[in-house]
C-alpha cells in the first residue's frame with residue numbers, strides 16, 4: 001500500500017503540496033492528473049524520499065519514509081522503479097549498458113549472465129535483442145522509453161513503479177505501446193503503479209482510477225465516470241479541451 005496522509009511540502013516560501021491524502025492498494029495503478037506546476041512530480045519525489053514532507057506522512061507498506069535514515073531509505077528505494085519523462089538514458093552508453101547498468105555496478109554477476117538478463121528484458125519490453133549495442137540516439141523516442149522501463153525493471157525487480165509523464169513526446173503508436181506495457185506490468189506482475197501525466201486521453205487508456213490535483217490539493221479521487229461528471233470548476237477547466245477524446249475512448253472501452 002502506498003499512502004499520502006495529509007502531506008504538506010514546499011521548496012521555498014510558496015506551498016507546493018497543501019494537505020494531500022490518498023491511498024493506492026497493492027498491485028493497483030493510479031493516474032495522477034493535474035495541470036503543469038500543480039505538484040505531480042513533487043509527489044513522486046516524496047515517494048522516493050528525496051525530500052521529507054513538512055507535515056503529514058508518506059507511507060510505503062505502512063512505514064513512514066519521512067522517519068527513515070539513509071540506509072532504510074535505500075532499502076525502500078530498492079522496491080521502486082522510476083521512469084522519467086525523457087527516459088533519462090545515459091547517452092554515451094549502449095542500450096545493453098543502460099539496461100544492465102545497475103547489475104554491472106552493484107552485483108557480482110558475470111558479464112555473460114548480465115547480458116543474458118538484458119537480452120531477456122529487451123524481449124520482455126517488446127524490443128529486438130539486436131539493438132543491444134546501439135546508442136540511445138539511434139533509437140526512436142518510443143524505443144528509448146521502453147529501454148528506460150526495462151532498465152528500471154532489471155535494476156530493482158520493483159514492487160512499485162513511478163512514471164513521470166511517461167508518454168510525453170511520443171507518437172500515437174509508441175504511446176499506445178508504452179501504455180500497454182505499463183498496464184501489463186501493473187496487472188500481471190502486480191506492480192503498484194503511479195503514473196503522473198497531464199495528457200488525459202493517455203491516462204484513460206491505462207487506469208480506471210484517477211486522482212486529480214490542483215494547486216497542491218486533491219480535488220478528485222475516484223473512477224472515470226465520476227471524474228467526467230465532476231462539477232468542480234477546476235475539473236471542468238482541465239477536462240474541457242479533452243471532452244471529445246474522452247467520449248471516443250469511452251465508446252471504444254465499453255463497445
Ligand SMILES: Nc1ncnc2c1ncn2[C@@H]1O[C@H](COP(=O)(O)OP(=O)(O)O)[C@@H](O)[C@H]1O
Pocket residue numbers: 011012016034035036037038039040041042043
Ligand atoms: N526543485 C525545485 N525548487 C523550487 N521549486 C520547485 C522545484 N521543483 C518544482 N518546483 C515548483 O513546485 C511547483 C510544483 O512543481 P511540480 O511538482 O514539478 O509540478 P508538476 O509536475 O505538476 O508540473 C511548481 O510551482 C514548481 O515551479
Ligand SMILES: [Mg+2]
Pocket residue numbers: 040041042164
Ligand atoms: Mg512534472
